[in-house]
Amino acid sequence: MLTQATETAGRLLGSRWLRPLNDLAAVDDLLAQLHPTWSLGRIKARVVEIREETPDVRSFVLRPNRRWPGFAAGQHVSVAIEIRGVRHHRTYSLSSAPADRLLRLTVKRHAGGRASNALHDQLGVGDVLELSPPAGAFVLPKALPEKVLMLSAGSGITPVMSMLRDLHHRAPDRDVVFVHVCRTPADAIFAVELRALAASMPALRLAIHSTAERGRLDGDGIASLVPDRAERQTWLCGPASFMEMVQARWQAEGLADRLACERFSGPVLRRSAAGVPVRVRAARSGHSFTTTGERPLLVEAEAAGLAPKHGCRIGICRTCRCRMTSGTVENLRTGELSSEPGQLIQLCISAARSDLELEL
Amino acid sequence: MKTHLTREQTDALEAELDALRAEVTADLGARDAAHIRGIIRLARWNAIAGRSLLMFGITPISWLAGVSTLGLAKILENMEIGHNVMHGQYDWMNDPTLDSQTYEWDNVCDSGDWRHSHNYMHHTYTNILGKDLDVGYGVMRVADEQSWSPKHLFQPISNVALSALFQWGVALHDLDVSNNLSTPQGRREIRARSGPFLRKAARQLFKDYVFFPAIAPWNAPRVLLGNLTANLTRNVWTNVIIFCGHFPDGTQVYTEEETVNETRGEWYLRQMEGSANIEGSRWFHILSGHLSHQIEHHLFPDMPAHRYAEIAPRVRAICENYGIRYNSGSFWKQYGSVLTGLVRRSVPKRAQGGGDLAPRQELAAA
Numbered sequence: 228m229l230t231q232a233t234e235t236a237g238r239l240l241g242s243r244w245l246r247p248l249n250d251l252a253a254v255d256d257l258l259a260q261l262h263p264t265w266s267l268g269r270i271k272a273r274v275v276e277i278r279e280e281t282p283d284v285r286s287f288v289l290r291p292n293r294r295w296p297g298f299a300a301g302q303h304v305s306v307a308i309e310i311r312g313v314r315h316h317r318t319y320s321l322s323s324a325p326a327d328r329l330l331r332l333t334v335k336r337h338a339g340g341r342a343s344n345a346l347h348d349q350l351g352v353g354d355v356l357e358l359s360p361p362a363g364a365f366v367l368p369k370a371l372p373e374k375v376l377m378l379s380a381g382s383g384i385t386p387v388m389s390m391l392r393d394l395h396h397r398a399p400d401r402d403v404v405f406v407h408v409c410r411t412p413a414d415a416i417f418a419v420e421l422r423a424l425a426a427s428m429p430a431l432r433l434a435i436h437s438t439a440e441r442g443r444l445d446g447d448g449i450a451s452l453v454p455d456r457a458e459r460q461t462w463l464c465g466p467a468s469f470m471e472m473v474q475a476r477w478q479a480e481g482l483a484d485r486l487a488c489e490r491f492s493g494p495v496l497r498r499s500a501a502g503v504p505v506r507v508r509a510a511r512s513g514h515s516f517t518t519t520g521e522r523p524l525l526v527e528a529e530a531a532g533l534a535p536k537h538g539c540r541i542g543i544c545r546t547c548r549c550r551m552t553s554g555t556v557e558n559l560r561t562g563e564l565s566s567e568p569g570q571l572i573q574l575c576i577s578a579a580r581s582d583l584e585l586e587l
Numbered sequence: 588m589k590t591h592l593t594r595e596q597t598d599a600l601e602a603e604l605d606a607l608r609a610e611v612t613a614d615l616g617a618r619d620a621a622h623i624r625g626i627i628r629l630a631r632w633n634a635i636a637g638r639s640l641l642m643f644g645i646t647p648i649s650w651l652a653g654v655s656t657l658g659l660a661k662i663l664e665n666m667e668i669g670h671n672v673m674h675g676q677y678d679w680m681n682d683p684t685l686d687s688q689t690y691e692w693d694n695v696c697d698s699g700d701w702r703h704s705h706n707y708m709h710h711t712y713t714n715i716l717g718k719d720l721d722v723g724y725g726v727m728r729v730a731d732e733q734s735w736s737p738k739h740l741f742q743p744i745s746n747v748a749l750s751a752l753f754q755w756g757v758a759l760h761d762l763d764v765s766n767n768l769s770t771p772q773g774r775r776e777i778r779a780r781s782g783p784f785l786r787k788a789a790r791q792l793f794k795d796y797v798f799f800p801a802i803a804p805w806n807a808p809r810v811l812l813g814n815l816t817a818n819l820t821r822n823v824w825t826n827v828i829i830f831c832g833h834f835p836d837g838t839q840v841y842t843e844e845e846t847v848n849e850t851r852g853e854w855y856l857r858q859m860e861g862s863a864n865i866e867g868s869r870w871f872h873i874l875s876g877h878l879s880h881q882i883e884h885h886l887f888p889d890m891p892a893h894r895y896a897e898i899a900p901r902v903r904a905i906c907e908n909y910g911i912r913y914n915s916g917s918f919w920k921q922y923g924s925v926l927t928g929l930v931r932r933s934v935p936k937r938a939q940g941g942g943d944l945a946p947r948q949e950l951a952a953a
Contacts (some may be wrong), residue, residue, distance in 0.1 A: 243790055244790050244794075244798075245798075246790070246794070247634075247693070253631060253684075256627075256628070256631075260628065309620070311616035311617055312615065312616045312619055312620030312621075312679075313679060313680055313681055314680060314682055538711070539707050539710070541854075543706070543707075543710050543888060543889070544702070544706040544710060544711065545674075545675040545678070545687055545688070545889065546706070546707055548675070548688055560605075561605075561609060561612075570681075571678055571681075
């Protein structure tokens with residue numbers, strides 16, 4: 228009965244009849260004017276320190292506000308980054324230990340990457356970021372396995388670093404093998420910290436493999452580094468090609484069920500020119516249709532039997548506005564191509580230039 | 588379309604205006620985001636101050652101050668914020684609180700109804716008789732080409748009434764009440780589609796005339812009267828500005844036949860020739876939601892409005908180049924011509940040449 232009462236109270240307090248007093252976003256904005264990290268429900272974190280881990284990798288040490296619920300090692304957060312007035316969202320794994328008071332996000336600068344470059348070039352000490360609650364199933368279980376293997380390459384080290392630091396707090400004598408692949412020794416993120424951990428964790432074995440010096444690390448290379456891999460629960464994170472290689476090897480050895488993977492990016496959708504048939508999925512209605520991209524998506528959707536909202540049909544009124552979850556479209560008015568996931572497009576003036584998923 | 592420009596010229600006009608739009612779109616960034624956020628904060632703090640003065644003040648001076656600040660807040664929210672956000676001018680920011688399709692503004696008009704009647708109908712069929720309901724709002728004769736009917740005799744009075752109750756006129760606009768009430772299927776349509784309006788109006792009336800007075804019971808009558816006056820202020824201001832957009836002398840209206848198969852260049856031309864600007868200071872423009880730049884707004888409805896003031900000299904130059912009239916004047920000149928026009932058109936026009944007073948069938952009755 229109490230839960231029913233609180234539910235009803237919650238519904239009443241959120242009712243449209245009480246707007247604008249219960250406009251939480253407005254109250255939040257007023258709070259933020261008073262103090263940048265104050266918020267009713269949003270997690271905000273202030274940058275307290277910036278560390279240069281390698282020439283193109285930076286760690287941002289953050290102090291979160293009271294809305295931060297804590298996290299499990301290996302989880303990630305979505306960071307809202309405003310670049311030139313536009314809000315972008317990017318997901319980063321936390322590289323700090325859950326027991327640490329401060330959070331750490333370790334970001335690698337990607338050539339041409341809008342968010343990573345913005346973070347490196349514009350984010351300074353004292354700035355405030357908005358974070359989503361932590362998420363992800365790539366975590367250590369409560370009952371820790373006896374033997375652990377962590378495999379990472381490049382910036383894939385971030386979640387497993389969090390796990391290693393967590394193990395250092397919870398079970399410093401656990402048998403851990405930590406293999407990290409990097410281009411050159413100077414590119415080994417957290418190298419100093421790893422060696423310090425190795426000094427204080429008696430059963431930790433570190434292997435940092437530099438591809439510039441020793442060539443690519445393939446399945447056989449891993450096999451010789453970790454002969455007892457069949458006895459270890461393995462956590463894997465890195466670029467797609469590295470992960471595919473390890474997954475194939477583990478699969479071949481019948482160890483697929485002992486392998487947990489964290490993928491950083493989704494599959495890249497190939498762009499195509501007008502005239503090439505592509506598949507469009509309308510996620511909400513569950514329908515899919517094919518289009519050659521020669522006519523606007525509104526016309527194609529209608530031809531396929533869907534009835535999207537529409538108005539002027541000439542790109543002015545925005546009634547046909549729809550979110551594109553993934554893919555590439557061409558704006559037929561301006562000729563501009565765009566592939567930003569989650570962006571809003573006007574169906575009446577957009578044509579498909581790759582397989583698409585729409586929130587339709 | 589009736590115009591002195593050739594097809595070649597309208598194509599060239601189209602290219603120039605498209606290029607101008609692309610240039611501004613590419614330049615949108617942090618300062619545009621800062622502008623709208625600044626106006627939103629200004630409006631919010633004025634609303635808080637205004638309502639507090641009404642609720643907790645004692646003297647008539649604090650009542651006047653409360654009404655002024657609350658009125659200012661409502662004007663900013665209606666014009667520079669609400670109208671512009673709903674046009675999609677800030678959709679590019681990806682901020683859910685500035686989303687054109689979900690923003691709900693602080694007046695009795697339901698945002699969905701507004702998006703339909705304004706963003707879609709008015710901006711697509713601007714000044715086309717029989718299609719653009721903004722031409723006279725169903726009660727007034729604002730163009731010589733509109734046929735006269737006896738109710739127009741009273742339009743100087745109905746203008747004042749509409750002005751005082753403008754938010755209701757805006758709210759009922761999408762239901763096309765004056766036309767639909769006269770036919771059974773029109774009445775059915777009103778019944779079917781009036782739900783969102785009735786619900787929005789109920790919530791707004793509750794907020795301003797029940798809730799806020801009730802939470803300050805020691806000052807309830809003062810709060811109620813204050814809210815009423817603030818709403819009235821906003822109504823009159825928005826009405827005056829909006830009427831200056833398409834009704835001053837020199838604005839063109841069109842028939843459906845004239846605008847069939849329009850190219851985008853011809854659409855641009857119709858937007859320019861059907862609109863009029865008001866000259867003023869930077870803050871006058873902001874208070875008008877930059878509808879003082881009606882010409883630029885009609886060319887580029889989804890461009891952040893404060894940019895209109897920046898591109899106005901270039902639009903004016905383009906007009907000069909093509910011999911298109913750039914209808915701009917001081918507030919008193921433009922509004923004065925609206926008022927004199929209303930008086931003049933309240934009586935039937937003695938037709939030149941034909942002497943025929945019968946309403947022309949192909950033009951829609953106002």
